Amino acid sequence: MIRSLRWRLQIWYTGLMLIVVGGFGSILYLQTRSAKLQEIDLQLEAAARVLDAKLGSFPHFELDSKDALPPQKKKGFGPKFDKKAKPFRFDPDQKIPPPPFRDRERLMAELVLPREFEGPPDLAEPDRLYFSIWRGDRSVLKATFLPEGVEFPAAEDSRVQIEQRGPYREASMRGPRDTRIVVGRMVAKELADLNAFLWQIVGVGSAVLFVGLAGGWVLASRIFRPIEAMSAAADAINEKNLSTRIDTTDVDVELADLADVLNSMFDRIEEAFERQRQFTADASHELRTPLAILRTNADLALSQPRSPEEYRETIETCLNAVNRMSALVQGLLTLARADAGSPGMIMRPLQLDAIVTECLTILRPLADEKQIVLTAELASATVLGDADSLMQLACNLVTNAIQHNHEGGKVHLRISVAEGSVVLTVNDTGPGIPEKDRPHIFERFFRVDKARARSSGGNGLGLAICKAIVEAHSGAIDFDSVENAGTTFRVVFRAAS
Amino acid sequence: MRVLVVEDEAELLRVIARALRENGYAVDEAREGEDGLYKAMTWTYDAIVLDLMLPGLTGWEILKRLRRKLQTPVLILSARDTVKDRVEGLDLGADDYLIKPFALSELLARLQALIRRAAGKAAPEITIGDIVVNLRTRAVTQDGRSVELTAREFAIVELLALQRGVLVTRTRIYEHIFDENDDSLSNLVEVHISNIRKKLGKDFITTRRGQGYIIEAEPESPSGGSR
Structure with missing residues (x-):
């Protein structure tokens, strides 16, 4: 199986073209050949018929045997009525010249084909006909310009049979009184012409085929050029150069x-x-x-x-x-573990409110230091999760809320349960997230205020870690932020039954 | 020598500044891009140590704007270690590139070399008559005997030696040996010059009254030295 589409296309082209050109050429040649031969055959048959008709007017004895004599003229009305009459007998002494001889000469002279057809087989004048007529006893009645090798034909009836014999084409038939007629002519020139014609067809056909195939190849190239360009462009794209693109301006x-x-x-x-x-x-x-x-x-x-x-x-x-x-x-x-599918996490039913309460206990000193009021409104909620991860999630969110807040601000936590999901919200009264930074807030190492975040020890991974943890728990995290009015992060988990 | 350190990491800035001061530099500090650019454009520094990832204006931006006006030698001090970053920094006009973390000695040596090259002196030793000023070890010898100079005295000798044959104004010396936090009076320069003359001889530094100070260029014949 050839894997190249272009070569396969080319093979299909070739096959189709071969069938079309070859079929057309063959039909043309065969038609021409049969028309030519049919014309010759008709000529031969017509000549044979002419000879046949002429033989019809011959007396029977002339046709039966070489030595046959014409029957004696009878007196009266035939043997039935003339029983006494002596039977006819050739008697040379009688000195009666046999009248048939003169008749024979005349007959023989008339036994010809039209003049323009008569002549020896000749390449220059191909429509010259020769013929030969045999009597019933296989003796030759008349033969003109006969080439070598013409034999008594085996024709059984008066239908004309055509036979090709070397460079000669001959029509044979059975004439009256068991005679045989053969009319023939040389067809070497016609056959040579047909042969030349065949080579012409082969030549022209090959030329057409070649032009077609070349055209097909060019066409295929044109079709595949954009594909090759695309392939080259794709090939040029690698780790070092990712900015190459396929040019689509001229592509079909x-x-x-x-x-x-x-x-x-x-x-x-x-x-x-x-x-x-x-x-x-x-x-x-x-x-x-x-x-x-x-x-x-x-x-x-x-x-x-x-x-x-x-x-x-x-x-x-x-x-x-x-x-x-x-x-x-x-x-x-x-983050690396989260990227690898969090293999270290142990998922079991947990009280989310208990985890959040513990987290608040840990972070209260930090809040007090910044004079931030921490409040919580925690409904009892069970989720399926990893205790350490959820603890880290809650602590990250609360730490963020404390650090991105004004002195004397508030942080409010809430857990609510609704329709099979548990929602944890962390609301602060900080400066909010600038509009332009909102799409990047969960990106690794992204900081809204680069200078301030450094000094407060943030490394820009907190929210990225939160997002990774939430996703490992099949939950969702998003936020609402109003500039200068605060930010609310909302985490939604499926409630554990 | 007066240098500007632009670094957003407070603790790193502090330790670099301290190390440079202990090595006789007057150090100005900037923690943000805008501040750094302002200082770099306002004062005359012998070199600038520049971090690339800064809040506000980035190091690249500072470098680009600085190079439109000034040729102050710049050493980039960055955690960005890819060849692309280094090439980009050098292409923008930085004179050297050092990757964090770095050995303090390497930073000092590179900074020193940068300042020497900027003054057209490639070797770390400058010989003026029988006095040899070693910029690397910060030591001065006369006739092979070492001469004790204070850090500021050495800074003045260093500056004048590097600019040998060029008149250096008192303001320039002042700007050179005191950083932005000093508010000493400018006649302190005269006090230091006087002390240097006591230690290295009267003729070592020539006073051009009303203009400044100069260490005279080497005379044509190598036999005679300025005393």
Whole structure:
């Protein structure tokens, strides 16, 4: 099986063209040949009929045998009425010249074909006919211009039979009184002409076939050119160069759809790569920064003798950097596990309100520090989930609400149960999320206020982790935000029965 | 030498600034892009240490705008380590690129080299007569004997040595040895010059009255040195 579409098309073309050209050529040749031969046959048959008709006027004895004599003229009305009459007997002494001889000469002279047809077989004048007539006893009555090898034919009746014998074509028939007539002519020229004609057809047919195939090849190339261009464009797209696209301006409608589909796929791939690249760059930056703090502090502390206070300060700074890195590594691990399908999570029925209460206990000191009022309105709700993950989710949301808040602001938590789903909302009275940042809020390492978030220790992973946790629990997370009036995050879980 | 450090990470900024000060630099700090660009355009720095990922104006943007007007040597200090980032930074006119985390000694050496190259002195030692100023070890020797200079005195010697043969105004010296947090009086420069002369000889630094100070260029014959 040939895998190349172009070659398969070409083979189909070739087959079809061969059938059409070959069929047409064959029919043309056979028709011409049979018309030509039929014309010759008609001529031969007509000549045979003429001879046959002429033989019809011959006396029977002339036709029966070479030596047959004409019957004696009878007196009276035949043997029935003339029983005494002597039977006829040829008597040379009687000196009666046999009248038939003169008749015979005349008859023989008349036994000819029209003049223009008579002549020796000749390539230059192909319509010359020869003929031969045999008597019933196989003796030749008359033969003109006979070529070699003409034999007594086996014709059984008066139907004309045509036979090809080498370069000669002959019509044979049975004439009156068991005579045989053969009329023939040389057809070598006609056969040569037909042969030449056949080669002409083959030549023209081959030319047509070749032109057709070449045309087909060119056509196939034209059809496949955009496909090849698309393939080349797709081939050029790799990790290093994702921005190449298939040019759809000159592409036919049928292929434009395919090109569009491919282009949009390339867009998605590029976006995914870009996200991945950005994530790696961000992660690298976030990890390198605390490392740089650690190293520079250590380098500086060791560069000359320091006082215990200075060492203490350096170690505190290093500890902060280490804590920051730990949190970052923990966050990255959580996300990596979530990407891998959260293999570490143990799903069991849990009281979500209990988890949230515990989280509030942990975070109350932080809220007090920023003079933020934490309130909660928690309905009893059971969800199927992983305790540590849900704890992290609640803590991340509440920490966010505390940190992105005004001094003296409020954070309100609510759990409600409705129609088989559990809804956790965390509402703050902070500055809200700017319109332009809203689509990116769940992206990894995205920070609304880059400078402030750094100083408050946020690493930009909190909400991304929340989203990953919620998705691992088949839940949904979204938010409403009003600028300068606060933000409400809403997490919806399926209630566990 | 006066340098500007633009770095948004407070703790890193603090430790870099401190390390530079301990090595005799006057250090200005900027935590945000706009602030960094403003300072870079306002004061004369011998070098700028620039982070790339900054809130507000990014490091690339600062570099682009700075290069329209000034040729101050810039060392990029970034966590972005891809070849593309480095090439982009250097293409925008940075003179060096150092990736976080880095060895403090490397940062100091590169900064030093950057400042020397900008002054057209590739070697770390500058010889003026019998006085050798080693910029790397921050030591001065006269006739092979080491001469103790304070950090500020060395900074002035360093500046004048790097600019040898060029008149340096008192303001320029002042801007050089004091950072934005100092509010010392400018006649302190004269005090320092006077102290340097006591240690290295009267003729080491020439005063151009009303204009500034200069270490005279090397005379044509190598035998005679300025004393």
